[in-house]
Amino acid sequence: MIGDEIVLSIEGLTKVYRSLFTPVGVKAVDNLDLSVRRGETYSIVGPNGSGKTTTLKIILGLIFPTAGGATIFGKGISDLSVRERIGFLPEDAYLYEVFNGEELLDFYASLFGFSRQRRKQLIEELLTLVGMQANRKVPFRECSKGMRQRLALAQALVNDPELLILDEPTSGLDPAGRHQMTRLILELKRRGKTILLCSHFLAEVEEVCDRVGIMYRGRLVAEGSLRDLAGEPTEIVITTTGMEGAKVPQVAAHAAVLGVEDGVVRMGHERGDELWSVLESIHRAGAHVLEVTRPRPTLQDVFVRAIREDLPELKESVTEGVE
Amino acid sequence: MTPQLLFLVGLFIVIVALTLTRKQWAPAVTHALPSIWRIAKITVAEARRRRVLQAVVILVVLILLSMTFFSYLSPKEQSRMLISGGLSAITVFGILLSIFVGAFLIPQELESRTVYAILSKPVRRFEFVVGKYVGALIILAVITAVMTAVLIGVLVLQDHLVPDLPESVFDPNIGGVIFASVMSFCAVAVLTAVIVLISTISSTTMTVISAFIIWAVGSLQSTINDLAQNAEVPATKLLLKIIYTVLPKLENFDFRNEVSNYLNFSYMSGWAAMVQGIGYAIVVLILASIFFNDRQV
Numbered sequence: 001m002i003g004d005e006i007v008l009s010i011e012g013l014t015k016v017y018r019s020l021f022t023p024v025g026v027k028a029v030d031n032l033d034l035s036v037r038r039g040e041t042y043s044i045v046g047p048n049g050s051g052k053t054t055t056l057k058i059i060l061g062l063i064f065p066t067a068g069g070a071t072i073f074g075k076g077i078s079d080l081s082v083r084e085r086i087g088f089l090p091e092d093a094y095l096y097e098v099f100n101g102e103e104l105l106d107f108y109a110s111l112f113g114f115s116r117q118r119r120k121q122l123i124e125e126l127l128t129l130v131g132m133q134a135n136r137k138v139p140f141r142e143c144s145k146g147m148r149q150r151l152a153l154a155q156a157l158v159n160d161p162e163l164l165i166l167d168e169p170t171s172g173l174d175p176a177g178r179h180q181m182t183r184l185i186l187e188l189k190r191r192g193k194t195i196l197l198c199s200h201f202l203a204e205v206e207e208v209c210d211r212v213g214i215m216y217r218g219r220l221v222a223e224g225s226l227r228d229l230a231g232e233p234t235e236i237v238i239t240t241t242g243m244e245g246a247k248v249p250q251v252a253a254h255a256a257v258l259g260v261e262d263g264v265v266r267m268g269h270e271r272g273d274e275l276w277s278v279l280e281s282i283h284r285a286g287a288h289v290l291e292v293t294r295p296r297p298t299l300q301d302v303f304v305r306a307i308r309e310d311l312p313e314l315k316e317s318v319t320e321g322v323e
Numbered sequence: 324m325t326p327q328l329l330f331l332v333g334l335f336i337v338i339v340a341l342t343l344t345r346k347q348w349a350p351a352v353t354h355a356l357p358s359i360w361r362i363a364k365i366t367v368a369e370a371r372r373r374r375v376l377q378a379v380v381i382l383v384v385l386i387l388l389s390m391t392f393f394s395y396l397s398p399k400e401q402s403r404m405l406i407s408g409g410l411s412a413i414t415v416f417g418i419l420l421s422i423f424v425g426a427f428l429i430p431q432e433l434e435s436r437t438v439y440a441i442l443s444k445p446v447r448r449f450e451f452v453v454g455k456y457v458g459a460l461i462i463l464a465v466i467t468a469v470m471t472a473v474l475i476g477v478l479v480l481q482d483h484l485v486p487d488l489p490e491s492v493f494d495p496n497i498g499g500v501i502f503a504s505v506m507s508f509c510a511v512a513v514l515t516a517v518i519v520l521i522s523t524i525s526s527t528t529m530t531v532i533s534a535f536i537i538w539a540v541g542s543l544q545s546t547i548n549d550l551a552q553n554a555e556v557p558a559t560k561l562l563l564k565i566i567y568t569v570l571p572k573l574e575n576f577d578f579r580n581e582v583s584n585y586l587n588f589s590y591m592s593g594w595a596a597m598v599q600g601i602g603y604a605i606v607v608l609i610l611a612s613i614f615f616n617d618r619q620v
Contacts, residue, residue: 032456060439060442060443061442062439062442062443062619063619063620064617064619080354080445080447081445083443083444084445086443087443088439088440089441090436090439090440090443092436094435094436094437094439094440095437095440096365096369096437097371097435098372099368099369099372100374103368107361107365108440108444110361111358111361111444111445111446112444112445113357152440155440156440159444165443177464202603250456276498
């Protein structure tokens with residue numbers, strides 16, 4: 001259930017990295033405005049180097065903004081009471097390699113001042129939640145990538161945070177691991193957590209997020225719910241069988257048909273009233289209809305469209321790093 | 324009461340008074356102490372799991388034990404050489420360990436990015452810096468204690484094995500050895516604080532190089548002072564005076580010669596050096612916390 005309360009607010013956030021060799025600096029984040037409401041799952045998507053991780057690090061107080069700033073629960077991150085209410089999963093699960101899951105969770109829970117009894121109880125709950133009970137004694141350095149990521153998520157949950165900040169939670173995971181992690185995020189969402197997620201895996205974002213912000217070159221180039229961003233379907237897609245040889249030009253000749261390729265007939269959505277006529281022409285040509293769909297644009301389509309609109313000179317190469 | 328003791332008592336009174344009178348200080352102190360302790364504990368626990376430290380301790384113990392196999396001219400000479408060699412081993416290995424433990428303490432957390440999961444929790448940056456330092460001190464104190472215990476064991480054993488002669492007796496000087504070891508640990512504690520300060524603003528390699536230079540210069544401070552007194556070029560004089568004033572005076576903690584040669588010395592000078600060292604380490608750690616507070620991680 002998404003509430004009205006603004007949990008995270010970012011205003012005019014700008015970060016310029018300067019060094020001896022780049023005195024002018026590299027703008028990693030450029031005048032970013034963003035807000036996340038209670039109970040919402042918000043994802044920042046964008047290719048590598050678009051400023052996602054920099055934004056998260058500023059929110060967490062790990063690096064400092066050049067201009068603008070962020071507040072969480074209406075307070076600055078330097079306020080310790082804020083950090084008691086948030087959880088952070090860093091990209092690539094950076095935890096102490098020599099300790100096992102149980103020891104790691106005990107340490108991170110101790111940073112919140114929990115008693116030994118409470119920590120013991122928490123460790124059980126969290127290991128169960130992330131499915132690590134059987135591997136609780138395995139040192140972190142011997143854990144698989146998926147186990148490491150699940151433990152890292154568990155450490156982010158030790159304080160039962162109201163706001164969960166996840167940086168590339170499925171990065172480097174195999175399909176099974178990615179599926180597990182997505183299930184976990186959905187479970188946390190079901191439990192009412194507010195989640196800010198950074199990712200370049202658009203399929204996972206589509207599955208879990210209420211709202212998406214598309215970042216490119218440090219700027220937020222599009223924002224909204226997936227439905228808002230995707231807009232209405234633009235095509236009707238008819239999947240057929242037996243569509244080959246002379247049948248193809250026969251069907252393609254229909255005025256409403258945009259194209260026929262590999263047995264798939266595409267027609268303009270605005271000419272939906274001519275669907276029956278197209279289906280009849282397919283039937284007359286001797287092919288068989290398997291399925292008729294009105295696919296919405298995927299987040300991938302939205303992403304490419306958003307950054308194309310933002311930068312007309314953009315070439316296909318910008319989508320590198322986005323899956 | 325010495326000026327050094329007055330300084331420590333004064334500092335303690337100021338901190339207690341500020342904590343009691345300023346309401347905002349009380350929660351900060353009550354939060355900081357447990358937080359520092361937790362960071363220190365994990366630092367110690369992590370070091371215990373690493374094989375390198377264990378290997379170094381075993382090596383030092385073997386060196387100390389091997390000293391019993393050498394033969395000497397007389398029992399007195401034997402005890403003198405054992406104490407001198409043993410204390411030198413404790414000092415040199417203590418300093419080397421402090422450089423390598425101290426130099427990796429914070430940079431390793433930054434390079435392995437384990438600091439992210441800690442600083443995103445209710446831990447202040449100064450708590451992290453001081454916690455890491457306290458953890459390093461515990462590790463170095465345990466190692467120094469183990470090395471000292473082995474040296475004392477060797478001396479006690481030799482005292483029983485070596486027959487005394489009328490003109491020469493084996494003198495283990497246990498009290499002196501303990502005192503010299505404690506002072507050696509104080510030098511290590513001061514040097515580690517300086518290393519932590521450097522590591523908050525530079526890379527691991529630069530920290531290690533700087534630490535060796537500071538150790539060398541810190542052990543020659545009376546020479547630096549003499550050079551400063553006698554320098555004729557004003558700029559050189561000023562530079563030497565700055566070095567003498569700013570860098571730690573590690574030689575003040577070195578009682579190896581006095582103890583191994585059974586010389587008379589004032590324990591008070593050791594006490595004074597210790598108090599100065601504590602004050603120096605506190606100031607250096609405050610600077611380290613300020614620098615780390617502004618560091619982008």
